[in-house]
Amino acid sequence: MHIWVDADACPKVVRDILFRAAIRTQTPLTMVANHALPLPNSPLIKQVQVPKGFDVADDEIVSRIAPGELLITADIPLAAEALAKGAVVLSPRGERFNTGTIKAKLTMRDFMDTLRASGIHTGGPDTLSAADRQTFANQLDQLLR
Template sequence: MHIWVDADACPKVIRDILFRAAERTQTPLTMVANHPLPLPGSTLIKQLQVPQGFDVADDEIVSRIAPGELLITADIPLAAEALEKGALVISPRGEKFEPGTIRAKLTMRDFMDTLRSSGIQTGGPPTLSAADRQAFANQLDQLLR
């Protein structure tokens, strides 16, 4: 297995959990971002820096991810593309994306985007909580077993 991380928006606390899990399980991990990230000194953990631009990191991940590999992202369209390629996908909040429910999530995302573009305030996601961090760590451990 290989872990891919949509790292531009991945919270630092989640990156730290990922770094520890990669070392503990000896699983290669690639952080994909359009800016340099601080990484621990490990042969298992690498960064793939991509140019700035809309969906450049997402497109790079989709082009490289293989069936059975794991993607960490909160980006629902990216999650849908990775699922289509046979990858496993979880969000930084520990939500496991599934092929059977991703279309409904895409529809809701598009609906909320339409509301925002018409001027309706929808608010952003809540702050990452301790329960979210624990849910992520639990889901990650389960998938790496």
């Protein structure tokens, strides 16, 4: 298995969990971002730095990810594309996306975008909690076993 991370929006605490898990399980991990990230000194952990621009990192991930590989992202459209390629997708909150629920998530995302575009304040996601971090770590461990 290979772990791909949509790293531009990935919380630092989640990146740290990923680094430890990759080293512990000897699983290759690639961070994809449009800026340089501090990485641990490990041959298993690499970064692909892409130019700044709309969906550039997402497009890079979709072009490289293979069936059975793991993607970490909160980006619903990216998750849908990775699922369509046969990848396993996990959010930084530990939610595992699947083909049965991704269409509903895309519909809700589009609806919320429409509300925001019309001037309605919808708020953002809650702050990543300790419970979210634990859920993520537990799900990641299950997937890496």
